[in-house]
Amino acid sequence: MTATATPPIRPPEVSDRAAAARRRKGRKFNPGTMLVAIVAWAVGLLFFFPVLWMFLTGFKQESQASTDPPTFFFTPTLDQYRAILDRDFMPYFLNSLTASVMSTVFVIILATPAAYALSIAKVPKWRDSLFFFISTRMMPAVASILPLYILAKNIGMLDNITMLSLIYTAMNLPIAVWMIRSFLLELPKEVLEAARVDGAKVITEMRRIILPMIAPGLAATALICFIFAWNEFFFAVSLTATEAATVPVFLVGFITSEGLFWARLSAASTIAVLPVILAGWVAQKWLVRGLSLGAVK
Amino acid sequence: MTVQAAPAVAAAPRRRPAPKRMTRGERWKRRAPLLPALVFAIVLTQLPFLFTLYYSVLDRNLLRPETGRFVWLENYGKVFTDELFRNAVFNTVKLTVSAVVLSMVLGIGLALLLDKQFFGRGIVRTLLITPFLVMPAAAALLWKTSMFNPVFGLLNWAIGLFGFESIDWVSQYPMLSIVLVLTWQWTPFMMLIVLAGLQSQSPEILEAARVDGASGWATFRRITLPHLRQFIELGILLGSIFIVQTFDPIFMITQGGPGQATTNLPYFIYQQAFRAFEVGEAAAAGVIVVAATIVIATFALRVISDLFKEET
Numbered sequence: 384m385t386a387t388a389t390p391p392i393r394p395p396e397v398s399d400r401a402a403a404a405r406r407r408k409g410r411k412f413n414p415g416t417m418l419v420a421i422v423a424w425a426v427g428l429l430f431f432f433p434v435l436w437m438f439l440t441g442f443k444q445e446s447q448a449s450t451d452p453p454t455f456f457f458t459p460t461l462d463q464y465r466a467i468l469d470r471d472f473m474p475y476f477l478n479s480l481t482a483s484v485m486s487t488v489f490v491i492i493l494a495t496p497a498a499y500a501l502s503i504a505k506v507p508k509w510r511d512s513l514f515f516f517i518s519t520r521m522m523p524a525v526a527s528i529l530p531l532y533i534l535a536k537n538i539g540m541l542d543n544i545t546m547l548s549l550i551y552t553a554m555n556l557p558i559a560v561w562m563i564r565s566f567l568l569e570l571p572k573e574v575l576e577a578a579r580v581d582g583a584k585v586i587t588e589m590r591r592i593i594l595p596m597i598a599p600g601l602a603a604t605a606l607i608c609f610i611f612a613w614n615e616f617f618f619a620v621s622l623t624a625t626e627a628a629t630v631p632v633f634l635v636g637f638i639t640s641e642g643l644f645w646a647r648l649s650a651a652s653t654i655a656v657l658p659v660i661l662a663g664w665v666a667q668k669w670l671v672r673g674l675s676l677g678a679v680k
Numbered sequence: 681m682t683v684q685a686a687p688a689v690a691a692a693p694r695r696r697p698a699p700k701r702m703t704r705g706e707r708w709k710r711r712a713p714l715l716p717a718l719v720f721a722i723v724l725t726q727l728p729f730l731f732t733l734y735y736s737v738l739d740r741n742l743l744r745p746e747t748g749r750f751v752w753l754e755n756y757g758k759v760f761t762d763e764l765f766r767n768a769v770f771n772t773v774k775l776t777v778s779a780v781v782l783s784m785v786l787g788i789g790l791a792l793l794l795d796k797q798f799f800g801r802g803i804v805r806t807l808l809i810t811p812f813l814v815m816p817a818a819a820a821l822l823w824k825t826s827m828f829n830p831v832f833g834l835l836n837w838a839i840g841l842f843g844f845e846s847i848d849w850v851s852q853y854p855m856l857s858i859v860l861v862l863t864w865q866w867t868p869f870m871m872l873i874v875l876a877g878l879q880s881q882s883p884e885i886l887e888a889a890r891v892d893g894a895s896g897w898a899t900f901r902r903i904t905l906p907h908l909r910q911f912i913e914l915g916i917l918l919g920s921i922f923i924v925q926t927f928d929p930i931f932m933i934t935q936g937g938p939g940q941a942t943t944n945l946p947y948f949i950y951q952q953a954f955r956a957f958e959v960g961e962a963a964a965a966g967v968i969v970v971a972a973t974i975v976i977a978t979f980a981l982r983v984i985s986d987l988f989k990e991e992t
Contacts (some may be wrong), residue, residue, distance in 0.1 A: 420798035426790060427804035430864065434810050436834065437822050449832040495718055496713030506710045507702070512718065514981060519725040521977040523925050525949040526966040529959060530731035554725035556717060614815040616928045621954060631817035638932065645825050650817040663813035664806055671872040674915060679876045
């Protein structure tokens with residue numbers, strides 16, 4: 384007691400303990416921590432740099448976009464954004480938005496009751512159903528693209544945004560079921576039992592008690608599904624042409640004019656990636672959970 | 681039946697009936713919330729695959745309506761003897777293994793860094809996950825134009841600073857270029873999963889190891905690594921399943937070329953179906969891909985199922 388109270392003459396063991404405490408806390412001037420910080424920041428900036436470069440290039444003139452050495456300092460211009468918006472970009476953007484939002488809504492509507500039946504009021508053989516869902520996500524898209532294409536063609540739904548939304552719904556359904564289930568499993572059992580003793584019907588129980596409690600989880604699931612739908616390219620390029628083409632299909636149009644419109648391509652790409660980057664930054668706490676299908680918290 | 685069930689419920693109101701005692705009606709009532717999703721998934725994923733199986737035994741070309749004969753396993757024979765197909769298989773393996781291994785190694789390194797406390801950790805984490813969020817099609821075009829371009833590309837400018845000659849990345853090293861883009865996109869994925877593993881370690885055990893005088897390296901090798909194993913396995917398997925399906929960067933950057941140097945299975949099937957309109961052969965190739973995926977997926981399911989057992 385007295386030893387710790389007098390700082391000048393500390394017994395060796397106490398100073399050891401103090402050093403350990405300092406190491407744990409990670410004070411600013413610890414050289415090891417400093418090194419970690421420098422390396423981490425350097426790698427972080429390196430990984431982020433291509434995205435930053437795309438963002439910057441979108442504000443350049445075409446002549447500044449392809450120079451050797453690269454142009455780092457320039458007067459920003461909005462010309463490229465104006466050109467993009469003039470060049471019928473909006474329909475593609477709206478198609479992407481429609482397909483992503485519509486499929487996300489469908490997914491949540493289908494997946495929430497399913498997750499309930501696989502976690503709280505378990506159906507017989509729930510484990511099999513759970514793994515069935517996930518196995519559908521593991522099946523490569525190439526295996527189902529042909530029949531879907533021929534089917535869409537025969538019923539006149541080729542190049543149709545509803546068709547695309549339905550496919551995205553099927554694509555995201557397993558992720559949503561697994562993820563929502565992992566949130567449902569975290570609900571305190573007492574709350575549900577109390578509701579049941581009070582004689583609440585399943586629908587009431589769902590609406591009044593469960594839904595409000597897992598609302599943040601549903602929002603996170605919706606964000607993850609939105610990200611996957613927004614970024615999807617294979618089905619979009621195979622099943623759409625002009626009417627229902629989404630943003631990534633718009634970007635394909637730049638391949639042919641290689642090298643000529645870098646600044647414009649960068650502006651278009653920036654608009655294309657911005658919604659998802661923002662959504663992902665907001666949802667980063669849940670990102671790993673969605674990516675690992677709810678297995679990793 | 682309801683009369684019989686009533687006293688049991690009254691006697692133990694808090695206990696739910698065991699599954700075996702459920703009546704048929706009860707079982708269906710429980711299944712009701714599950715059915716819409718189940719039926720939807722079956723209709724949109726399993727039926728198309730059955731059709732793919734069916735197409736794979738037909739000789740069908742979309743451009744020639746008179747085709748459509750039943751040809752048994754001829755398409756499979758054609759596909760297996762097709763040198764382009766074998767090349768695509770080889771490319772897929774090469775691409776997947778290199779991208780998964782590279783992004784996992786980098787991901788582990790970055791996760792170890794981010795597990796430490798330092799100034800601006802949240803910002804660095806946010807910067808690092810960004811490549812994974814970028815639309816793959818946009819990322820591919822970004823790399824193709826701004827990074828790989830032989831004259832104006834930043835990659836050549838960067839290696840020029842160290843005195844290296846300029847390289848025409850996409851034509852000289854097409855596979856490496858694709859792997860680079862994939863690694864850039866998938867490292868954050870691996871990092872997030874490994875980081876979640878690191879942060880789920882119990883601090884008491886680490887503290888105990890430290891008190892017992894274990895060195896940092898010994899602690900890492902003996903305690904952290906075994907704990908991380910299942911997270912690393914999960915990352916590798918999920919990553920493989922997604923990366924096997926790589927399509928966007930190949931379509932955007934190399935179009936499978938030069939020659940067939942970067943044609944992987946998804947791109948091969950896409951060409952067969954939408955360029956040559958050879959439905960039969962494309963379907964047969966698709967079935968083979970699914971068979972291969974099932975092998976990987978079985979392992980993946982086992983790993984997920986292990987994680988999942990711990991949780992319940």
